[in-house]
Amino acid sequence: AQKVTQAQTEISVVEKEDVTLDCVYETRDTTYYLFWYKQPPSGELVFLIRRNSFDEQNEISGRYSWNFQKSTSSFNFTITASQVVDSAVYFCARDYGGSQGNLIFGKGTKLSVKP
Amino acid sequence: DGGITQSPKYLFRKEGQNVTLSCEQNLNHDAMYWYRQDPGQGLRLIYYSQIVNDFQKGDIAEGYSVSREKKESFPLTVTSAQKNPTAFYLCASRGQVAYEQYFGPGTRLTVT
Numbered sequence: 001a002q003k004v005t006q007a008q009t010e011i012s013v014v015e016k017e018d019v020t021l022d023c024v025y026e027t028r029d030t031t032y033y034l035f036w037y038k039q040p041p042s043g044e045l046v047f048l049i050r051r052n053s054f055d056e057q058n059e060i061s062g063r064y065s066w067n068f069q070k071s072t073s074s075f076n077f078t079i080t081a082s083q084v085v086d087s088a089v090y091f092c093a094r095d096y097g098g099s100q101g102n103l104i105f106g107k108g109t110k111l112s113v114k115p
Numbered sequence: 116d117g118g119i120t121q122s123p124k125y126l127f128r129k130e131g132q133n134v135t136l137s138c139e140q141n142l143n144h145d146a147m148y149w150y151r152q153d154p155g156q157g158l159r160l161i162y163y164s165q166i167v168n169d170f171q172k173g174d175i176a177e178g179y180s181v182s183r184e185k186k187e188s189f190p191l192t193v194t195s196a197q198k199n200p201t202a203f204y205l206c207a208s209r210g211q212v213a214y215e216q217y218f219g220p221g222t223r224l225t226v227t
Binding site: 046047050101102106107 | 155156157158160209214215217218220223
């Protein structure tokens, strides 16, 4: 299976700092989808964003922004002016390819934002 | 409200017993998924179903079984053949158009 790598296991920042979570993926496909999910302490995964491989534009949503670079197979996630409520485990994922919509997840990055 | 429910939140069983985890969705989604999450690990796919009365094995299906008799429901049975059943189990569903999956709150299973 094509892997998704999140090299940062844990990150700790102080509130209001900016933080970037890295995601590198493997692919042999020309068309694929990438995703980010947030898992707060409650355990439920919350969908944050989906990105189509044809769309390399960066996206910003409030304090969140995503940088997609096909040349380096990376899909990094930046939180600007972090807040304590951002503390969670963040997962990057990509689809398997094909029509089943199955996802391959990275192992996650645990972000701790301290007041 | 539309969403995915999993019950119970916490489940305790003795070794050697089968246990069934519930997953219900009212999002009218065709596809449903079961994942297992272990501490410090990503999610691993156990089973998935694209349509009622059909399902396929994921990466770690051994020791698990599922059924999909209704569109809304996709229960997972953890059998006594599963060697390390203690884990956090997450159910998800996906609509026909979108590729993102939506997740339930999870069931934490402890087998002693």
